[in-house]
Amino acid sequence: MGPDSCSSALVCLSGGVDSTAALLQCSRLFSSVRAVYVQTGHRTPPEQAYESCRQLGIEFSVADARVLFNTQIKQFTLDAYRSGITPNPCALCNARVKLAVPFSMLGHGECLVTGHYAGNSVSTLERGMDSTKDQSYFLSLVPGEILDRCFFPLAKSHKGDVRAEVLESGLPFLERESQDLCFQRAGAGVPGDVVDTDGNTVGRHNGLDSYTPGQRKGFGAHNGRKYVVRLDILRNRLIIGEEEYLYSEYCILNSINWLNKPVEEKFTCMVQIRYRKTAVPADVFLNGDGTQVVVKFHRSQKAVAPGQVGVMFLSDSVIGGGIIDRYEGDTYA
Structure with missing residues (x-):
C-alpha cells in the first residue's frame, strides 16, 4: 500500500x-x-x-x-x-x-x-x-x-x-539507535560441565543461557582457539571444539511464515541465517503441509544457531521466514 x-x-x-x-x-x-x-x-x-x-x-x-x-x-x-x-x-x-x-x-x-x-x-x-x-x-x-x-x-x-x-x-529525534535487547535477562543459569568434542570434561560453565554456537569467549582458556559447538540441554553440558565442528550442511526451518510459497516440493533459493550474514544458495525441501522445511546448503555454513531466524529469498524478495532448528535426519540428495 x-x-x-x-x-x-x-x-x-x-x-x-x-x-x-x-x-x-x-x-x-x-x-x-x-x-x-x-x-x-x-x-x-x-x-x-x-x-x-x-x-x-x-x-x-x-x-x-x-x-x-x-x-x-x-x-x-x-x-x-x-x-x-x-x-x-x-x-x-x-x-x-x-x-x-x-x-x-x-x-x-x-x-x-x-x-x-x-x-x-x-x-x-x-x-x-x-x-x-x-x-x-x-x-x-x-x-x-x-x-x-x-x-x-x-x-x-x-x-x-x-x-x-x-x-x-528541524524536527528533533533521538540520537541513539535501538540495537540491544530491550529487557534484562535476569537470573543466573545452572552451572555445568564444559566438554570437548570427545566428551572429556575441560571446565565449568555458569549456565547454558549465556552461550550460543560460534561463541569464542566465556568458557575459560583452552589449548588452541575453541568455539561453542553445541549446547547439550539434557545433560547441561557446553560442548566446545575447533572451528571445523561449527559447520552444518543442513538445518530445519520451523513455523514458516510464507509470503510467496513455491508450488514445488523442492526448490533452490538464497537462505540467510543471521542478520549480519550474507544469504547463501541452498536447496529447500518442503514437508507435507509446508510448515517445516529442510534446508541443504550448497556449502556448509558456520554456526547455524537453533532459535535464530532463517529467511528464504528469491532475488531480493522474501518468500518466507522461519525458526532454525538442528537437522538430524537422513541425507537428502
Whole structure:
C-alpha cells in the first residue's frame, strides 16, 4: 500500500531518526496522518516524538502493549535461552507486537507506516535499497495480511540521506539507535560441565543461557582457539571444539511464515541465517503441509544457531521466514 492506494496513514513513531523521517515524508504524502508509540516496557514516549508531531500538526497516541510484550516476547525469549536456543526477539516482536498492535488500530483506507529499510508490494517483502541497513530479515515473520497494509517510505533511501533530510527539517529525534535487547535477562543459569568434542570434561560453565554456537569467549582458556559447538540441554553440558565442528550442511526451518510459497516440493533459493550474514544458495525441501522445511546448503555454513531466524529469498524478495532448528535426519540428495 501507499499514497496511491490509501488516503491516510498511521505511523509507528519511536522518536528515532528513521521513524521521524517516515513521519515527515507521510506528512507530505497523505491528506491525513496520525502517529502511535507502541510501549513495550518502562520507557515512555520520548519528548522528541511529541515535539515532532506538534510541529507537524499530527495527532499522537500511545498504545500500551506491555502485557502482550511480556507474554509473547519477553517470557518466550527467556524460556528459549533456558532451553539452550538463541532466539531473535526483534523479529518476533515485529510480527507479534510492534506491527501487530498498530495493525489492529487501522481504519478503512489507512496504511501502516514504519521507518524500516525494506520494500513491499502486494504479498511481497523486498530488501531495502541500502544494503547496509536492509531490515527485510527482521520483517520476515510478519504475516502477509499485515505487510499488505504496510508502507515503507525508506525502501529506496540511504541512511545518510535520511538523517540529512530530518536535520534539514528541524524536527528533533533521538540520537541513539535501538540495537540491544530491550529487557534484562535476569537470573543466573545452572552451572555445568564444559566438554570437548570427545566428551572429556575441560571446565565449568555458569549456565547454558549465556552461550550460543560460534561463541569464542566465556568458557575459560583452552589449548588452541575453541568455539561453542553445541549446547547439550539434557545433560547441561557446553560442548566446545575447533572451528571445523561449527559447520552444518543442513538445518530445519520451523513455523514458516510464507509470503510467496513455491508450488514445488523442492526448490533452490538464497537462505540467510543471521542478520549480519550474507544469504547463501541452498536447496529447500518442503514437508507435507509446508510448515517445516529442510534446508541443504550448497556449502556448509558456520554456526547455524537453533532459535535464530532463517529467511528464504528469491532475488531480493522474501518468500518466507522461519525458526532454525538442528537437522538430524537422513541425507537428502
